[in-house]
Amino acid sequence: MAATLTERYISAVTKSLAPESQHDVRAELEASIGDAVEARTDQGEAREDAERAVLTDIGDPAALAAGYADRPLHLIGPKYYLAWWRLLKLLLWIVPVTAMAGVAIAYALQDSSVGEIIGQVVVVGITSILHVAFWTTLVFFILERTGADTGVKWSVDSLPEPQETGAGRGDFxxxxxxxxxxxxxxxxxxxIGFVLVADGTVDIEAGLGSQTSALSMLNPExxxxxxxxALVLMGVEAALAIAIYAGRGWRPALAVLNTGLAIVFAVGALYLLFSGQLLNPAFLEFTLGRADTPSxxxxxxxxxxxxxxxxxxxxDxxxxxxxxxxxQRV
Incomplete structure (x- = not known):
């Protein structure tokens, strides 16, 4: 004889429960489902339709079983979510940047090409982000399932001071x-130049010492x-700071302008750096012992x-x- 929907539902609920609790849960469900079905049939509803409607209202048996067993149906719940999110943000600011910088320096020491360095930095950056996210989430998943205490307690002493919108006089x-x-x-x-170098030594017996001159760090060309x-960009940046202060806050148009200025600065500086035009060859020869070339x-x-x-x-x-x-939130 085929099992009824109620029997199938109760079996689905109790099969994942501990053996000692299955009997009590089965008896409770049989009673509550039976009462609900009877209430519907007393109102003239067909028994089969009433049974289907009651079971549908109760919901997924797996979710009901998780409730009886006190098992969470989320990866990280409210108890641990904020601690997980704060730690994850902190690690994502530190670990990938440190790993990328270390790999870039290591490959540079091996005289690798610029393209190889960039490729390795990108790979390491993506990999480290994935590892940080996975392992941090895994740790908090285990804490969630074991009910361990993270030791992080909130108190009113941890409330942050109100932050300015970026239009304060100090920022300006x-x-x-x-x-x-x-x-x-x-x-x-x-x-004038920042680096003093000796031009040579003259006759000390004549009372004359070493003569020095200053080298510029940037290429004179x-x-x-x-x-x-660069000075024009700084002038525009100063005008931007004045506009922010006068307008009492940042606006999207000003943020777009700031983004454009930052990109122009970075692209120009990187172009000069990797084309060998940024630093003074004499300065490099003095500090590194060799003249700078594009290679x-x-x-x-x-x-x-x-x-x-x-x-x-x-x-920036x-x-x-x-x-x-x-x-915009103020």
């Missing part, structure tokens, strides 16, 4: 001071067009500079859009 002054210092550094490097362009751009110094350039540009873009989003 800091931006202008930074841009002024950078412009002064460019001009000083071009016309960048003047006037490239250096002038040397795969060196450690070039890789480190490239990482710094890209990092500054990416952070993210910071601008983060402040824009925060300003």
């Amino acid at each position: 002054i800091a931006s202008l001071v930074f841009l002024g210092v950078m412009a002064a550094a460019l001009l000083w490097d071009r016309f 960048l003047w006037p067009w490239w250096i002038g362009g 040397d751009v795969g060196g450690v110094l070039a890789v480190i500079l490239a990482i710094v350039i890209v990092g500054v540009a990416v952070w 873009i993210i910071d601008g859009w983060r402040k824009t989003r925060r300003a």
Whole structure:
């Protein structure tokens, strides 16, 4: 004789429960389902239709069984979600960047080509992101299933201070001071130079010592067009800071302009770096013991500079859009 829908449903519920609880759950379900079916049939509904409707209302037997067994049906529940999300964000800021920088320096030390370095950095970056996400989630999945305590407790002392929207006077002054210092550094490097080198030694008995001169770190051939362009970009950045302060906050149009300026700066600097035009050959010969040529751009110094350039540009873009989003919420 074929089993009824109720029998099939109860079997589906109890089969995944512990043996000692199956009998009680079966008796409870038989009683509750029977009462619900009887209530519907008393109102004139056919028994078969009433039984089907009752079981449909109760829902998936697997979900009901999880409730009886106190088993979560989510990967990470509310108890652990915030701790998981905060730790994951922190690790994603640290681990991939560190791994990518380490791989770039290691391959640069092996005199690998620029294309090979970039390819390995991209692969390591994607791999490290996947590993961080997987292993962090796995740890919290285990904590969820075992009921372990993470030791993280919220209290009112952890409430953050209200954040500005990015239009504060402090940000405004800091931006202008930074841009002024950078412009002064460019001009000083071009016309005076930062690195003192000895031109040679003359007769000490005559009372004369070593003569020195200053070397610029940037290639003198960048003047006037490239250096002038950089100064123009700084002027636009200063105007952007003034617009943000005067408008009392970031707006999407200003964030777009900030993104464009960051990209122009990064692309120009990287082009000059990898074409061997950014640094002064005399400065490289003095510091590294050899003149710089285009084949040397795969060196450690070039890789480190490239990482710094890209990092500054990416952070500037993210910071601008983060402040824009925060300003739109106010």
